[in-house]
Every structure is written in structure tokens, then in C-alpha cells.
Amino acid sequence: MEHGVPMQSPGESVLWNGIRTGARPKNSSSDWWYEDVSTLSFSLYKRLIAVMECRGVKQEIIAGSLAFYAKRYLPGLNRCQVSGESSTRLTPMALGSPPSVEDQKIFLEEIDRLLPAEKGQVPTKFLFGLLRTAMILQVSPPCLSNLEKRIGLQLAQATPEDLLMPNFSYSMETLYDVDCVQRILEYFLAMDQVTGGASPCSIEDGQLMGSPSLTPVTMVAKLIDGYLAEVAPDVKLKLPKFQALAAAVPEYARPLDDGLYRAIDIYLKSHPWLADSEREQLCRLMDCQKLSLEACTHAVQNERLPLES
Template identity: 30%
Template sequence: MSDRYPKNTMTRNSKPPDLELYLKGVPFHLHIETLAKKSAKLTTLLECNKIDELRWILKDIDVDPTTFFLVVSFCYGYNIHLSSENIISVLCTAYLLEMNDDHSSSNLLNKAVTFLEQRVLISWNETVKSLAVCSDKILDKVDDVGLTEVFLDSLLEKALKDPRLLEDLITLPLRLYEPLIQECSKHSVTTDNLVASVCIYAKRWVFEKDSGDESVSRSKRQVLEAVERLLSHQRGAVSSRFLFKSLKESMFLDASSDCRKGFEDRISKQLDMATSKDLMMLLPNKVGAYDINLLKTLLKSFYSNYNVSDVSRFVSVARMLEEFLLDAAASDAGLSVETFKALGEITVAASCDVLRYSDGTYRAIDVFLERRDRDLTETEKMEVCRVLDCKKLSPEACEHASKNEKLPFRIVLQVLFFAQKQIQAKVARDMKSVEEKDDDDDDIEDMNKKLLRLDIESDYREIENLECVVHHCSKKKEEKKISVWREVKRKFGCMTSLTVDACNCHIKKRKKTYHHHY
């Protein structure tokens, strides 16, 4: 007998032991008759002379030595200590050995069931603790006994009262965790609580667990596929960071196509909410290796979800891609010209007709050339710069590019040419705005002259009122213009039923048009 177990186990039976068992290397020397008094199963085996089958029965449910020692101790009349950690294993062993009250009063199976009901199922923490230590074979037996539904109902009842408890389920086996979350989703548990629980569970069993061997990888793959099934498809319900990380892990673990597509669909719905850092997570550890097709798939799906009215989302994606191109150029010294060009073309396509300037693309090109300048030929530099649209560079970017010695000479000439075009266009706009301003001043002056030349035949009060208006408006230039216009309008018969605001509408309209042309 191992030193871990009491040496007086056999003292209550003076006969020498007639049964020797080894469980996971631990020896047990027992008396068959003593065990048979509590176990109907052993009684049957003894009567049929098949006692050797006992070791196969115990092996079938993967009973650990500590649990079996408790069962044996009970058979020998010792008091045993039941706990949340051992109750399920003890109960399943007692059930397998048919240690019920029909065979012997106050038997172990009845004691285990009572303990489960009164000490475990009433508590969320104790229930979770008892399930967390169960092996797959024990859980198989829990299914056979019919206890799985009992455990799930107990947890569901408590989770519905306080959904925050769901975050404590990281130790629960997947075969119990998934159906519990599915049941919670059918009830009043909010999406936020469900997503928080699933993300924590994935972090524990997928992202933090080392893939030491094939069995671990297989377990991680099963968990990740379940996580994808459990996550909400609602836009924004799951963080982009988590979705990108999960998609990368699904590729690494060779998860099912449904699993990978599920993460891709969720990402594409909220691609405008992602950041460059999120997109960078998809880049494999191999230097210079980029999945261009994956990026195109995500973008194609994103654009298919929205229309032209969602321009703000298109702008967000375009800017994110520019930042991603810059980060990729800065972080990967092994990035090839072909790959950079492919990423650049995608970036330019996303920003076309969405962003006014393509300065982000230019910055990425500048960084790429900075890191690879000595390794690139003039032809390769030209290939890199082909994605740059010089017409969409801001004046500041044009100024920088015109002095950038890393750029091919032909690109610099193009920049200078379009910079000159920009200057000419700006001068033309400025001249037009000055002319419009002069036209406005001339109109006012002409109307003043016409007013002075009018043959006023009204009574003296009208003349006095007009003089007062002119005198008052000479103190404030803006008020003078409005008053003069009002008097002219009245003289021309336009003031009969109009308000002051209505008389100002023409001036406001001209100002608005002036600003628009500028």
C-alpha cells in the first residue's frame, strides 16, 4: 500500500487481502467480500467469478487513486470527507459500482447525492468548482447518470439572476460551457454579458494556452470553433481587436472554413471601426509574407455591406489603410517591392474619390524608400512610386516631395509640375474672389449714386427720414449698406409687404455664393 494511504485500512479485516489492483501506478490490496457488502456490482462479479473485470470497469471511467481510496475507505467503515472537488468523481464511481441503498442501507451513492444537492448545487462557485476538475470520461458518466441537465439548470437559474457570473466560467469544460451560453442567449441575458464571457473563455483556452502538442492544438481548435458559434453577429458587439486575433488564430490552427468565414464576416461589417494595429495582427511571423487575397476579401465584403450614403465609413477605412501601409513599411525590413506595391494599390483604390489628399500613401513610400534605399535600383524605386498620385498631394506634401532626394527624378518632376498647377489654380481662385468682392462694392456705389439722383417729390417727412437713415448708417458701414438698400427697395416699390430680413436675403445669398466659389 502506498504511504499516501492509511496503513490501518485492512485492520478491520483479519483475513489477508485477496484482491490486488493498480490505479495509475498506485497499488491497492483489498478484501473482495468487504467491498461486495457495499457494492452490488462486485457481488455480481464475485458470484460470476469475474472479479478481474473490476479493474477494467474502473479504468473505463478513469477513476483516480484518491477517489478510489475514498470509496474503499467507506467500504471499510471509515468516515470520508466529501468536497466540491471530489463529489462528482465519487458519485460516478459509487453509481458504477452500484453502491445504492437497495443493496446496503445508508450507502455511498445516497450520501453523495445528498451532498451534491445540499452543498454544491445551491452555490454557483461550488458547482463551477466541482465541474472544473472532471475528466472527459467522468463527464461521460455524468451524462449517463443524467446529471448534466441538473448542473446546467442550476447554473442557468443563477446566471439569469446575475449575468455577470458568466465571466467566472473560464474553468468550465467546453462541453458544458457551450450549451450553457446557448441557453443563456435564448433568455434575457444581454449580448454584452455573453460576449464578455466568451471572450474571457477564449483568452484562457485559446490565446494563453501553449500549443505544445497536437492534442493541445486540437483542443484549442475546438474551443475557437465553439467561440465563433457563440459570438454575436451584431455590428460592434465584439471588439475588432478580438476578431482579428481570432481570425489569425483560426488560420494558424487550421480551423474549419465556417469558423474562419464567421470571423471574416464580423470583421467586414465593422472594418471602419478597426485600426491599423488590428490589421497588422493578420501579418504572419514570416518576414515579408502578406496575405493580399485576405485583405481584398475583407474589403470586398465591407464595401458590399454599405452604399454611397455611408461615406464616413469609407473615409475611415481609407485612412486606416494608409496608416496600415505606413506601419507595414516601417515594421518589416523584408517587405518586398511587389508586396508593398500590391498593398499600395489597395490603399489607393480605397481612398479614390474618398480622400482629398493622398499624403498618407506618400509618407508610406517615403518610409519604405528610407529603409530600403540602398538595396533598390532606380527601376524598383519607380515601381514603388507608381502607386502615388501626384495630383492628390497637399501643398505641404508637394513641398516635401520636391526636395526628397530618395524619390526618382521623374517623380520629382511630376510633383513640381502638379505643384505648379495647384499654385495656378489657387491664384485663379483668389483673383476670382477679389473680382467678386469688387463687383459687390461697385453695385453698392452705383445704387448710392442712383439714390442721390432720384427726383424726390415726396413730403418733407420722407426726406427727413431718408436723411436720418443715411446719417445713422455713416457711423456703421454694414448698417449703412442695409439701410440704403432698404430705401432703394422702397422707392422701387419693393418694400410694400416685406420685412427687414426679407430685404437682406439678396445680400446673404450673394455671400453664400461667394463662399462656395472660393
């Protein structure tokens, strides 16, 4: 795919030789070459990546280059950047005409195939940006599924804001794509069972190694509860969908149910028309024995809860 990405330029051979021979500025970081090689045509860039993989360059460095290259030629990724970034960090895409939607779809699917498959090699926020862009472009189902699986592998590194992906489906049933989050969670839980599910978080997961209470599954449980609290005010969010996501988190993953209680309370407040039987059904997701004293005190005085709670 060459449409929308640069064709070979006079400086390509110089850049290629510079990378191949290991030429680099003094006192530079490992990403000094990202911007230079982002001007290469995609066919040559792929050859460069293949050579670097053969020579044992670290996967995280290659992933960083791929992310930089992708942001240069996928306008949607720039819109996903964190607000407040310097405008000089925006890609030159804005200076010229962007690639066609079809070219962007093909390009994104190629980037997905090139990204390292190992957990933690690709920044989690970049994967979420890539997934959002893939949804907008309506890439192939296998590509979407693969991106969701990639995120599922490192879901413990995400934030509730990362999960707030708009619903791009024609039905617009809900404001956010809750089904996508459900699938990502299921991928995580399937892998967590394979790996034993009890290993403490590493430094890469953003926590101190060896912490007895913070494991990936407990972090993900807190993440999902936070996400549920964010989407609960959506009046279009049906009870079965909210309930299914809340129930998908294993009971052992929640040392406390305070986060779940907060999400349920927000949902009840935003959906006052629920029948008593529906409210009871929702509250059965909680274990009152796992509420803190503060949450328990609040629950006792909470008129939104069914009397039997």
C-alpha cells in the first residue's frame, strides 16, 4: 500500500544506511531515529523493520517506531492523543491531504500485523487509540478482534478513561461500546486463568513488585468497577448489559465491593424507573459482607436500594 504514504525520496538510501550501520547522534535516546524513518515509503519501512527484527533489536523499540510511523499517517490517531500535548507533536499529515479511508484501513491492518505480539511491548494507550481508529475506519473483523485481544493481555495497565470508547455502531444503542469492553475483559480473564491468576503485578503494571494485594485481576476488577461508574449515567444502557459486565468480574477479584456498590448506586439513580425486582436483581451482584464501614453506612441510608438489601 503506497497511496497516502510517502513514495521513495532521495534521502531514503541515506536513512537506510544510517540505521543499518548503527550511525546515531551522541548522547541520544533509543528513539532518535523514529522521526527520520517515518519519511520512508511503507514498503521500505517494512523492510527496515524486518532487518531490525533479524538483528535482535528490542521489540519495545520496534513497537515505538511503529507507533510513531502509524501516528504520522493515520489522522484518527492524532485525535486520540492526550489533550494538552504540544502542537509541534502533531504529524505533518495536517499539512497535506490525508490518505483515503480505504488506504488507511489497509495501512492500519498492516501495522497491526507488524506489531509485536508479546504482552507489554506495545504501549496500552496506543493500542486503545489504534482500536478506536480501527472502529471508525471499519477495518476487518479479524483486525478488530486481534486489537481487542492485544488490549486484553495488558488490561491491568489501562484506565477507566481508556475504556470509554464511543459506540460507533449504527444502532447507537448506548453512548459507549460496552460490548467491546466485555470482550476485552473476557480475553483478559481467559489469559489470567491460563497464567494462574495470582501473580503479583510487576513494575510494568504500574505497581511495586511483590505487593500481596495488587494482582492483575484485582486491578482489572477495580478498573471495570470504575468503568461501570462512568457509563452508569447513560439512560440507554440496559440493565442486562450493565449486569453482565459487572458479573463477569470473578468474585475473588474484588477484596471490597465498594467500587461495585458506587457503580450500582449511580445506575439506580440514573434509571429510577427500574422495577423493585430489577433493583433486587442488580443488588444481588454485591456482597454486603465485603463493603467497608463507610459504604455499608451509606447503603443502610440509601433509599434507592430495595428494602431486602
